[in-house]
Amino acid sequence: MNGLTRRQRQILEFLQHQHQESGVMPSFQEIADHFGFRSLTTVADHLRLLRRKGVLAAEPGRARSLRVVSPLQTLRHRVVDLPVFGAIPAGPPEGRSQEAQGCVTIDIQTLGIKPSPVAFALEVKGDSMIGRHIVSGDLVVIEPRAEPKAGDVVAALIDGESTLKTYLTRNGKPFLRAENPRYPDLVPAQELVVQGVMVALVRKRQ
Amino acid sequence: MNGLTRRQRQILEFLQHQHQESGVMPSFQEIADHFGFRSLTTVADHLRLLRRKGVLAAEPGRARSLRVVSPLQTLRHRVVDLPVFGAIPAGPPEGRSQEAQGCVTIDIQTLGIKPSPVAFALEVKGDSMIGRHIVSGDLVVIEPRAEPKAGDVVAALIDGESTLKTYLTRNGKPFLRAENPRYPDLVPAQELVVQGVMVALVRKRQ
DNA sequence: TCATAGACCGTATATCCATACGGTATGGCG
């Protein structure tokens, strides 16, 4: 298979699982406890073989410094956690994390933004932005800091609910447009609060 | 602000940054080295305050067991790394990780799939699937294991290149359709290799 | 002015932790 024995694969999976769960790599002792080994040398043996086979790395003498080496790892980027909201109350949301309905974790490269701690995600309802190929159920990532440019898709606050619109200007005056001929909404962008610009979109199979 | 002093925020950021970079939380000594502290007690003091304020957790006596507590953390899920391909050669790709052009890291909940180690991502070129609101530049996540059902969007191998099509059946016979009237492709699905079913989509601002 | 809290220093010390040394048993392979 991978050049790994059954035991070695078990240990590798345990390491990955533990790291995902607790954020910390297990110590030799904890590995031994999990597998019922009564000797730490057994653990050290397995880890040494895994290291020799190139699937594991560790800094000598450093506690819990194991790292699973994957070919994809060289391509990995930082990930960010984005809170998912249904509707967003007015103003810059303060205690945002409290009311989050969900959490999207995604790497910043795919997202295409710098790690901005104020970004968030919004679930799209309705087909008012169908002309920009944004459908109901899509998750859009909103970057509040960004200044909207003409043609940007923005999240705007209308009647206490966040809605997605295209931001446009005519004669220097901004206005919003729904990208659906059946919703010929053309809202003067005066009493409106633009909450941010859409920077990415995630769609999962319904 | 957050109830945290400047120093405390600095330390918290350092912890998060180090954990992202190396996968391991720094030890007291390493924190002291980074900030120029000559006493480990200084570190312990700060960490104790951060713990009392509820933004940090640690298991006593456990090396490098610090964890940054975030309200979003309770909503987090496992993340997976998906290799990104431009075009995929025939057959079930074996040494897939070698030829990956990029890496998408995303949590499995958002993706809507179980952690399948054989899933991968594909960059869409062209507008042949515009009818399903998939545009050029989109990243589609493909799950090879899944059996295609009628109406699924599948990645199929045509002329050595992966293309996206809708999988349909007529009279029990499967065929593929491009969702664009300008591409009235109707390919008999006999010599074709269906590589997998689209389970998710990621779009970033161009 | 006293009290309090934050931000540091110096010195232990018990335990955690990786690692070295020397073993046994088993199974595949030439």
Next chain:
DNA sequence: CGCCATACCGTATGGATATACGGTCTATGA
């Protein structure tokens, strides 16, 4: 059969690590 790799056991040992105790200095607010 001998050889080798895997998979385990038992016992150190020294450095890594968290943490306790007892301080100093400086703001800031009562």
